[in-house]
Amino acid sequence: MGSGQVHLTDPAQAMEFVKLTQVDALAVAIGTSHGAYKFKEEPKLALHIVKEIHTRMPELHMVMHGRAACPRSWWNIVNKYGGKMPNAKGVPMSEIQSVIPHGVRLRSISTPTRRIAITGAIRKVFAETPDKFDPRDYMKPAREALAKLGGR
Numbered sequence: 001m002g003s004g005q006v007h008l009t010d011p012a013q014a015m016e017f018v019k020l021t022q023v024d025a026l027a028v029a030i031g032t033s034h035g036a037y038k039f040k041e042e043p044k045l046a047l048h049i050v051k052e053i054h055t056r057m058p059e060l061h062m063v064m065h066g067r068a069a070c071p072r073s074w075w076n077i078v079n080k081y082g083g084k085m086p087n088a089k090g091v092p093m094s095e096i097q098s099v100i101p102h103g104v105r106l107r108s109i110s111t112p113t114r115r116i117a118i119t120g121a122i123r124k125v126f127a128e129t130p131d132k133f134d135p136r137d138y139m140k141p142a143r144e145a146l147a148k149l150g151g152r
Helices: 009-019 047-056 072-080 093-102 111-128 133-151
Strands: 025-027 061-065 102-108
Touching: 009 025, 009 047, 009 102, 047 093, 047 133, 072 111, 093 102, 111 133
Parallel strands: 025 061, 061 102
Antiparallel strands: none
């Protein structure tokens, strides 16, 4: 596959796959991507694929992988304390919410967001108190940063 090519789920093949395998849930390829640096601009997702699969198989549960938008303030903390994280964008929450009525039941959104929150908290401790070396000194703020995320 060449650079820039995207493979998307074919609804007809999805139907055949579900029929043959009897899977409980199907992860669909609609243009999302894992990782903190994947989208440099607003992602262009093929949300119509989710809707078409749902029309064909309304009882099917679908899974949407990829990264949700991370608040810029968290990126700023990482960068303020020595990080070099370029601008990146995630999947807007409005797009995630738009496919929930069409069979998306599981959405993987939090891993990069949590990593960014943890990294920012740890970098801040190291920058502000360079004499600290005990993991308890920097893991407590990291846990507190995660707690602030709540159910994200």
